[in-house]
Each structure stands twice: as C-alpha cells, then as structure tokens.
Amino acid sequence: MVRINKLAKDLGFKNSFLIEKCQEYGFVHIKHHANALTDEQAGLLRSKLVDRAAQSVSIKEKPDTSQVKKVSTEKKSSGPAKVVSKDAEASAVRRRIPLWKQKAREDLIKGRWKEITKVSQQKRPRRFEKRTKEAPKEVKVVAPKEKESKVTVELPATVKDVSAALGVKAGDIISKLLIGHGLCATINQGLDGEIVEMLGIEYGVEIELKQAKEDEDEFSLEEAVDKDEDLKERAPIVTFLGHVDHGKTSLLDSIRKTDIVSFEAGGITQHIGAYRVETKGKSVVFLDTPGHEAFTAMRARGANVTDLVVLVVAADDGVMPQTEEAINHARAANVPIVVALNKVDKPEANIMKVKQQLASLDLNPEDWGGKVQMIETSVVTKQGLDTLYDGLLLEAEILELKAVAKKPARGIVLEAHVHEGRGVIANLLVREGTLKHGDIVLCGQTYGRVRAIYNDHGKEIKEAGPSTPVAISGLSTCPEAGDKFYSIKDIQKAREIASKRERKIREVTLSGRQHVTLDNLYKKIEEGQVKEIKVILKADFKGSVEVIKKSLEEISTKEVRTRVLHSGVGGITETDILLADASDAVVIGFHVVPEDKAKTLAESCGVDVRLYKIIYDATNDIKAALEGMLEPDKIENTLGSVEVRKVFKVSKVGNIAGCYVKSGKILRSSLVRLIRDSVVLYDGKIATLRVVKDDAKEVRAGFECGIRIAGYDDIKVDDIIEPYEIQHIARTLK
Incomplete structure (x- = not known):
C-alpha cells in the first residue's frame, strides 16, 4: 500500500495532479492525499505517467511553447483540458508541474529515477543547502x-x-x-x-x-611607587590608650595646652578626634579615640591609623585589665609602644611596682635593658610632658615616616556625623598627598565634592597636606569609621565605584561573615586559611588564667600552635568580642559568662565563645582542634597481584586486559600500577572491572576478570597489575 502523498513526492508531482489522474484512470476511491493505492495500482499509475511522458519527449525533445500557451488558453476558456494526444498530454503534464521541477521530470524520463528522487527531496530551496554545509564550520571555531x-x-x-x-x-x-x-x-x-x-x-x-578595571583605578593611588626625591618627612600619628581614669584625656589636654570642655562648645570640631601640635618646628598628630572600640573597628577594616601608641598607666593604680587589653590591641596592630607613667606626683605612687608589672607583660623599660621608653609624667606638676613629646619625636625618627605631598590625597575616615546646617561632616586624617577645596573624594560607599575644609581648630582652610586632621563637607552620605578615602578626578567613576561597593557589602551582609570556630576549623585548614588558633582567654581568677594559658601554650608544636592574644580576669566584655572579631579569634571563658551586650555582639558578629568549668575540657578541645590541623600520615597497602594474559582491542573504548588474579584481591575503587619487567610504567585508577559481562566491585585470587585502566592503553601480555590503596591515619600531638 502506497499513500498518494508519498507517491506524489517520489514522482515529483503535486498531490492534486496525482489525485486527478487517479480519477481519470478509474481509481475513483482516491479523493484525498492520505488515501492509499495498492502496489499494482501504484505501478500502473507510475508506468502510464512515465511512459506517456517519455513518448512525448521522444517526438519532440524541446517543448513547444506555442502549444503550451494554446493549451493554457483553452483551459481558461473551456475548463480543464482532456488528454486527446501525446503532445497535449505532455503539455498538460508540464502545465501542472512547476518550472523548477520540469528539469527533474526530463531527467526522470531519461532513466535516472533513483538519483532524481534524492535530488527532488533536497532541491528546494538551494540556499538551505549552503547553510547546512557551513554549519559544522561554525561549531569548530570554539x-x-x-x-x-x-x-x-x-x-x-x-x-x-x-x-x-x-x-x-x-x-x-x-x-x-x-x-x-x-x-x-x-x-x-x-x-x-x-x-x-x-x-x-x-x-x-x-x-x-x-x-576589574574599576578596582585597579580605585587602588592605583595605594599601589603607586613613590619616587625618593618626592618623599618628605611627615608628622607621626599617635594614639593614647589605657585604663579608665588613668589620665589619658587630661594628659593629652596638657600636651595640647587646651581645654577640651570649653573648646568643644558650639564648634564643629568637637568630634574631630585628632589634633596637631607643633613645638620647636616639629609636629605630632594626636588621635583621640573613644576607647578601644573605635581603635579595633578601624583595624578590623584594615586601616592602620596610628604610627605610635602611648600607653597611659597610673603610677598609683598599676596595670589594670584594660591596660592589658590596650597592650594586646597595640601588638595586634603591630605598632611601637611608649609608656607614660602618669600621676607620679601622688604620694601612693609606686613606679617600681608598675615597671615590674609591665615587665611581666614583655614591656621592658630602657633603664632595665629593654627597648620600651617609660616616661614619668604628671598633669598637675607638668612633669615629663616635654620629655614625652621628645620621646615620640625620637620614635618617629627611628620609623623614618615619610610621604609625598604632590599627589592626590588619600587617608582614613575617623568618624562622621550629620550637621544641621552643613550636612554630612566627615572627619578625615590625610596620610599622603594634598586634599584641596573642590576635590572629588571617594570613601567607602559614599562620594562627593569637597565644599569646605576645616582644620582641628575649626578654621576653614583651602588645602591639607600629609598627617593633617581635617573635617570636610560635601559627601552624599556618612561613611564608616576606618574607611579609606581617595581623591580622584572623575566624579562618574567615583559614583560607579561607590555603587559597586554598596552592592558588594550588601551581598556580604546577606551571606554573613564566617569566623573561625572550633567546629569549622578543620574546613578552614583544608582551605589553607588557618595556620594557628588565636584565643582570647578570660577566667575568674588570675591563677586560673596563668594555668590555662600555660597549658594551651604547652600543647603547641612546630607545625601548629595556639596563640593567646589576650587574657584577663573577669567576665567576657564587648571589648573581648571586638578584639576577637578583628583578629578572627576564639573566646574561651573559664567560670565566667559574657555580658548581655557582649553576648548579643558575639551572635551578630559570629564570634565563637566557648565556656568551660573544667580546665581539661578546654585544653582537650584545643588539642583536638590542633590535631585536626596536622597532616595525616599516608600508608600504602598493597592488595594483591594480577597478571595480564590477553589484550582485547575494542573500538571507541580502548584496550581491555584479560587478567588472572594471582594473589590477594582487586577492588573497583583501588589504585593500580602497571608493571613490566619490574619497572612501573603507569600509576592510575581503574575505569572498568568486570567478570565476564557483569560489573564487579571485587575480584579475589583464582578468578579471571577484565580490566580497563583509565587513560592508559599500552597494555601487553605478561604485564603485572598491582592494586593498592592509601590509608590516611590521623596524627596526634604526641
């Protein structure tokens, strides 16, 4: 059975023409292109159409155009013409066949049936043939x-x-x-x-x-190499730290020779946080931070604001918990320390005792052979103020602090607030370059054009050089304390970078910053992020602190170690959490609990706080974490011996070794060595292990199997395949 549409496609006719011919030759049941003819009917129809067309061509090879026109005219006038002669029938055939098929019909009549059938199926349209041929070339380009x-x-x-x-x-x-x-x-x-x-x-x-290019432009100032001839000496930046009521603010006020309380009233510089003092042609910039919190927040953002730290210790009170915290903050920031022994004029002052306490914290005074300047000062009698100032200048000379003034400014944001009349006021500290009126400033997620610059005395100035504290107006929003600021030329670029930073910070906020905890420590080690465990230790008694600290240091080795950043007596405070947040440390509390604010801060920052009642529990947890940092021992275990007895070559797969397990066993997951004449030729994995046609996980001695080695086909008879596995054995600190 052959359908009309299939036969019409084979003969190169239209369905309507073939249906008409079927009606003419007596196949009255054919009324639709989906109707079918028997094989005999199809053969009869094919022979009649082909033979008659061939006879007409033999009479006259070229068609008579006039006759075609005549027949066409007759059709218009009298309807469909009946075939009355061979020429008329041939003309009728051509009349119903499209022009592009007439050449194919003539070739068909000449006997090239099979070829013309293929051509007729692929002929139209020709432009598709080119696309089909050119398609593979486009794929090969990649x-x-x-x-x-x-x-x-x-x-x-x-x-x-x-x-x-x-x-x-x-x-x-x-x-x-x-x-x-x-x-x-x-x-x-x-x-x-x-x-x-x-x-x-x-x-x-x-x-x-x-x-990205934006980042390169953003940090081009920081990465630029300054020329030696452009470097000029700059003033040191000094921060005062110490325990509460030890006289930090009073000492700083005496050095500046001002009265902060009366000076701040009504002035926009009351919160500038930095002051420049000039004496004998030398300048020192004093940074007045509101406690350790701001100091830590700035360092957590990667901003090393200060060059020197003045540790203020009251001679009548001695070393206190916040004093130790200040020392740890300064050491974590890696800045030199100058000790000011304040309140030496009081009768109960004990300078020798304070020096001994500081020496126990690895701050050895110069008169004891150490390297730390310890200067006796008094706010009441003005004792030691000039000596302290000279000592800071001496430390600055040793550090060789220099900067380039003739370039765009960059520095640190100290703090910012919104003023009713002037808008956003940002307190900046220029580290390098010169900040001028009208410059475009980018700091953190905000940007703007400098509309006004005020110095530390509240006077408006036109420009500010290196190591100069200033307050500026003109920013779009308040920046964060510790953000770095840059002076750039294009405000459009500043807008794009600020927007990009805002999007990035939003993504980080949504994903959350992950600190090191004793639970995720091993994962951090695998990623190569942790070399040591940093610990902040707080306990109820000084003796407990010393014992736990000594125990933690003793379990350290050359490969891994525990570093106690800060230890002290009392509950876990916000300062401890801030230090842990900035240093990525773990907080350990022994018989103490965190304060409410500290607990909330630890949860928001993701700092790991561990509380213990037994010393051994704390040391065991740290010991287990350290052991997890050790690389495990790798031991190789040979599983057996397999002999290659025949090699099968399979196309598109590779060579498969027909093997006999002589001893031991071979596993699908085991590693293998290919040995020939006692020489290891290849070391790799098994791609396929089969027994007859079935996949196998294990084949033991005395059985045959087929093995395909992944990525290797150079296998010969009498080769030895040696399966083995590597066992990872965890190491201990012992």
Missing part, C-alpha cells in the same frame, strides 16, 4: 579554546564567565561545584578567586586572576 593552557579571568567572576574562559558548559561547572565542593550555584552566581583557581586545576587549565 574548539581551540579548550586547548588553551592559560586563561585570564577578571574578578568578580560568575559561573558564566568561568564557563566562557574555560570553554566548558556552564551546566558541567555547576554540577562539579555541587558534587565536588558542595556549592549549589546558579549560572549568574559570583565565585571567589579560590574556587575559580580550583576549577582551573580540575580542568587542567592555569587561570590567572585579574581584578
């Missing part, structure tokens, strides 16, 4: 990208960017991230640099990470 050994990826990068750089499908990368790294990602999700580099290693491509 192929060389996969062979590149080194590519450059610009950060921040998404899965789509990495896919384009590596020449790998985005779906494959998403699957690899999910299976290999446990990361559920989308095609537009951003990836950090470590994940991007890891993907490059897994695909065998070296990836060079590159920051």
Whole structure:
C-alpha cells in the first residue's frame, strides 16, 4: 500500500495532479492525499505517467511553447483540458508541474529515477543547502579554546564567565561545584578567586586572576611607587590608650595646652578626634579615640591609623585589665609602644611596682635593658610632658615616616556625623598627598565634592597636606569609621565605584561573615586559611588564667600552635568580642559568662565563645582542634597481584586486559600500577572491572576478570597489575 502523498513526492508531482489522474484512470476511491493505492495500482499509475511522458519527449525533445500557451488558453476558456494526444498530454503534464521541477521530470524520463528522487527531496530551496554545509564550520571555531593552557579571568567572576574562559558548559561547572565542593550555584552566581583557581586545576587549565578595571583605578593611588626625591618627612600619628581614669584625656589636654570642655562648645570640631601640635618646628598628630572600640573597628577594616601608641598607666593604680587589653590591641596592630607613667606626683605612687608589672607583660623599660621608653609624667606638676613629646619625636625618627605631598590625597575616615546646617561632616586624617577645596573624594560607599575644609581648630582652610586632621563637607552620605578615602578626578567613576561597593557589602551582609570556630576549623585548614588558633582567654581568677594559658601554650608544636592574644580576669566584655572579631579569634571563658551586650555582639558578629568549668575540657578541645590541623600520615597497602594474559582491542573504548588474579584481591575503587619487567610504567585508577559481562566491585585470587585502566592503553601480555590503596591515619600531638 502506497499513500498518494508519498507517491506524489517520489514522482515529483503535486498531490492534486496525482489525485486527478487517479480519477481519470478509474481509481475513483482516491479523493484525498492520505488515501492509499495498492502496489499494482501504484505501478500502473507510475508506468502510464512515465511512459506517456517519455513518448512525448521522444517526438519532440524541446517543448513547444506555442502549444503550451494554446493549451493554457483553452483551459481558461473551456475548463480543464482532456488528454486527446501525446503532445497535449505532455503539455498538460508540464502545465501542472512547476518550472523548477520540469528539469527533474526530463531527467526522470531519461532513466535516472533513483538519483532524481534524492535530488527532488533536497532541491528546494538551494540556499538551505549552503547553510547546512557551513554549519559544522561554525561549531569548530570554539574548539581551540579548550586547548588553551592559560586563561585570564577578571574578578568578580560568575559561573558564566568561568564557563566562557574555560570553554566548558556552564551546566558541567555547576554540577562539579555541587558534587565536588558542595556549592549549589546558579549560572549568574559570583565565585571567589579560590574556587575559580580550583576549577582551573580540575580542568587542567592555569587561570590567572585579574581584578576589574574599576578596582585597579580605585587602588592605583595605594599601589603607586613613590619616587625618593618626592618623599618628605611627615608628622607621626599617635594614639593614647589605657585604663579608665588613668589620665589619658587630661594628659593629652596638657600636651595640647587646651581645654577640651570649653573648646568643644558650639564648634564643629568637637568630634574631630585628632589634633596637631607643633613645638620647636616639629609636629605630632594626636588621635583621640573613644576607647578601644573605635581603635579595633578601624583595624578590623584594615586601616592602620596610628604610627605610635602611648600607653597611659597610673603610677598609683598599676596595670589594670584594660591596660592589658590596650597592650594586646597595640601588638595586634603591630605598632611601637611608649609608656607614660602618669600621676607620679601622688604620694601612693609606686613606679617600681608598675615597671615590674609591665615587665611581666614583655614591656621592658630602657633603664632595665629593654627597648620600651617609660616616661614619668604628671598633669598637675607638668612633669615629663616635654620629655614625652621628645620621646615620640625620637620614635618617629627611628620609623623614618615619610610621604609625598604632590599627589592626590588619600587617608582614613575617623568618624562622621550629620550637621544641621552643613550636612554630612566627615572627619578625615590625610596620610599622603594634598586634599584641596573642590576635590572629588571617594570613601567607602559614599562620594562627593569637597565644599569646605576645616582644620582641628575649626578654621576653614583651602588645602591639607600629609598627617593633617581635617573635617570636610560635601559627601552624599556618612561613611564608616576606618574607611579609606581617595581623591580622584572623575566624579562618574567615583559614583560607579561607590555603587559597586554598596552592592558588594550588601551581598556580604546577606551571606554573613564566617569566623573561625572550633567546629569549622578543620574546613578552614583544608582551605589553607588557618595556620594557628588565636584565643582570647578570660577566667575568674588570675591563677586560673596563668594555668590555662600555660597549658594551651604547652600543647603547641612546630607545625601548629595556639596563640593567646589576650587574657584577663573577669567576665567576657564587648571589648573581648571586638578584639576577637578583628583578629578572627576564639573566646574561651573559664567560670565566667559574657555580658548581655557582649553576648548579643558575639551572635551578630559570629564570634565563637566557648565556656568551660573544667580546665581539661578546654585544653582537650584545643588539642583536638590542633590535631585536626596536622597532616595525616599516608600508608600504602598493597592488595594483591594480577597478571595480564590477553589484550582485547575494542573500538571507541580502548584496550581491555584479560587478567588472572594471582594473589590477594582487586577492588573497583583501588589504585593500580602497571608493571613490566619490574619497572612501573603507569600509576592510575581503574575505569572498568568486570567478570565476564557483569560489573564487579571485587575480584579475589583464582578468578579471571577484565580490566580497563583509565587513560592508559599500552597494555601487553605478561604485564603485572598491582592494586593498592592509601590509608590516611590521623596524627596526634604526641
């Protein structure tokens, strides 16, 4: 049975023409192109149409155009013409066949049936043939990208960017991230640099990470190399730290020779937080921070604001808990310390006792052979003020503090607030360059043009050089304390960078910053982020502090160690949490609990706080964490011996070794070595392990099996395949 549409396609006719012929030849049941003819009817119809057309062509090879026109005219006038002669029938056939098919019909009549059938199916339209032939060329253009050994990826990068750089499908990368790294990602999700580099290693491509152009422009000031001839000496920046009521503010007020209480009333500089003092042609900038909280917040943002720290200790009170905290803050910021022994005029002052306490904290005075200046001062009698000032200048000379003034300004934001009449007032400390009126300033997530500059005395100035504290107006919003500010030329670029920073901070806020905890410590170690455990220790008694601190230090080794950043007596305070947040440390409390505010702050910052009642519990947890940092021992265990007795070559698969297990066993998951003449030729994995036609997980001695080694086909008879496995044994500190 042959359908009309199939036969019409084979003969090159229209369905309507073939249905008309069927009616003419007596096949009255054919009324639709889906009707079918028997094989005999189809053969009869094919022979009649082909034979008659052939006879007409034999009479006259070229068609008579006049006759065709005549028949066409007759059709218009009298309806469909009946076939009365061979010429008329041939003309009727041509009349119903499109012009582009007439050549095919003539070739068909000449006997090239099979060829013309293929041509008729693919002939129209010709332009599609070119596209079909050219299509494979477009696919081949992408192929060389996969062979590149080194590519450059610009950060921040998404899965789509990495896919384009590596020449790998985005779906494959998403699957690899999910299976290999446990990361559920989308095609537009951003990836950090470590994940991007890891993907490059897994695909065998070296990836060079590159920051975006905006970031390069943003940090061009910081990365620029200054010329030696442009460097000029700058004033040191000094911060006063110490315990409450030890006289920090009074001492700073005496050095500045001002009265803060009367000076701040009604002035916009009452919160500037930094003051410049000039004596004998030398200048020193004093930074007045509101306690350790602001100091830590600035350092947590990577802003090393101060060059020197003055540790104020009352001679009548001695070293107090906040004094130790101040020392730890200064050491964590890696800045020199100058000790001011204040209130020496009081009868109960005991200078020798204070020096002994400081010496126990590794602050040895110069008169005892140490390196720390300890200057006796008194606000009442003005004793030692000039000596302290000279000591700070001496430390500054040793540090060789220099800066370039002839370049765009950059520095640190001390604090900011909103003034009713002037808008946003930002208190800045210029570290390098010169800040001028009208400059475009970018700091953190905000930007703006400098409309006014005020010095530390409240006077409006036109420009400010290095180591100069100023207050400016003109920013769009209040920046954060500790943000770095830059002076750039293009306000459009400043707007783009500020918007980008705002989006990035929003993403970080949503994802949350993850601190080191004893639970996630091992994961951090695998990522290469942790080399030591930083601890902040608080206990109920001084003796407990010393015992726990000594125990933690004793379990340290050359490979891993515990570093106690701060230890003290009393409850866990907000200062402890801030220090842990800035230093990424773990807080340990022994028979103490955190304050309400400290507990809330720890939860919001994600700081790990561990409370213990037994010393051994604390040391055991730290010991277990340290042992997890040790690299495990790797022991190789040979599983057996397998002999290759025959090699089967399978197309599109590779060589398969027909083997006999001589001893031991071989596992599907085991590693294997291929040995020939006692020489190891290849070390790799098993791709397939089968017994007859079934996959096997294990084959023991005395049985035969088929083995295909992954990525290796040079297998010969009498080779030895040695299966083995590597056991990872956890190490202990002992």
